[in-house]
Amino acid sequence: MAVLKQVPFEGPLSKRLAQARPQGVSLFWLGQAGFIIDVKGRRIVVDPYLSDSLAFKYRDSSHSHARMACAPVTVEELGPVDLVLCTHHHTDHMDGETLQRLAMRLPHLKFVVPAASGPLALQRLGVAADRLIEVDAGESMHLPAFRLQVMRAAHESVEQDEQGRHRFLGYGLDFGTLRIFHSGDTIPFEGQDDEIMAFAPDLALLPVNGRSEALKSAGFAGNLTLAEATSLCKRCGIAVMIAHHYGMFAFNTIEPEVIDDAAQTSGALVRAREGIEFRLDAA
Template sequence: MMSLSTVPFSGSLIERLAAPTAGGIRLYWLGQAGFVIATNRFRIVVDPYLSDSLAEKYRGKRFEHDRMMAAPVAPSALGPVDLVLVTHQHTDHMDPQTLMPIAAANPDCRFVVPRAALAAAQERIGVRPERLVAVDAGERIEPLAGLGVTAIRAAHETLERTPGGWHRFLGYVIAAEGARLYHSGDTIPYEGLVEEVSPFRVDLALLPVNGRRAELTEAGIAGNLTLDEACLLAERIGASDMIAHHYGMFAFNTEDPRVIDAKSAAADCRVRLHRAKLSVEYRLSK
């Protein structure tokens, strides 16, 4: 069984990423749903949003998308990146101003994307087709030697499919170095989710906690798990640790950090709950 420890650090994320990984897995939060997952052999990035593209797009609109936190690193400074996992095509998960610089700085990096969003990925990442790995829910791939990735359905806020039957929203179970991580992507609870994920016996769940509100849903802004729902999901799939994320980026669609911290100390929280923080290294090891 793997366990998660947290190590605050000073200095830049660039400096931290340059340090060698002494066994196990290191994780760093990039804000929103973005993470760097580093092992001795490779570096994976999930759903990075490291630009102001949405602030530019929605300036002057009802729900402005100004960043509440600065990007901890420039996209081109994340390297060497071996693989990027993208859960769906919403811009805070598939951002051209982030993904194109990553692709340019890492010419051998490949991008795992939902088959439902392949056309959008080709446009927004701008790489040769062989650098894109298209997947659908239920499929398992090994894009790097010793790294397994299984796509899981996600409901944001519904289990949407394309006319061809491909799922628009995905999560991923990542297996590496004897550990299993589950990044749910953007999702709410749905019937069958626990049964799909629990057989993987994940050690760590990376789950959104910004919840959902009717006024946002009516405006076309889909919601996610609430904090309570995320903790219950982590418990039911057997994860020993959970990192709460997808908060603190946009003021209209977030969760109060104090609420997350209080939940982690609550008696009804039966999983080790960690709030995603910048300048913290998360170490997953035996």
């Protein structure tokens, strides 16, 4: 059993990141699916999108990708980073502009990426192949400070490349007494519950922006709805979830008030927010 505490702080995130972390695990939201996870003196960053590169990419699109809010921190202000995890190849999860700057600033930093997206990751990051840790669903490996369990995700569908490697992944981070599950972008799929329950996470980081046929027709894959995310946690016995993947692009989000209303009737639901340090401790 684990306890999640929300600790508000004033001032910029960069100042908070420079402070020493207490015992347990601390998480900070970077927007969209991005999180900083501090544990045992190490810093893990998941799916950081700290640029506005998609606004440029889709500048002529009817679906504006301008950020609804500025990035809470710059690449330089992230401080020391020990590992970066990318769940899949979409730019708001594997952003070349953000990751290249991180790679240049921290020449020994390594990046965990789906093996199915290895060549694309090399192109976007501009790094040597030995700086990538390529993984696929079903694999488990020990990394500094934690064990990584790689799981499937279905960003509208469970997709595999010609070699059978999965394009969309979820990550289980096992810190010994505490376990965190980041689903990546996903919708419900057959076998999902079994994979998650086998990992037995204390905390789930789940997208809640949902999906629609209109967006799918326009080429934008969807995610869990808020109801689906909370139901997934209940079925899998996950004590608490942080709802994220909202508030980045106006055409593909959910109102924060909707999440807050649901949280009032569910002690297991917490909304990802800036200005909050989420502390996860073993009970």
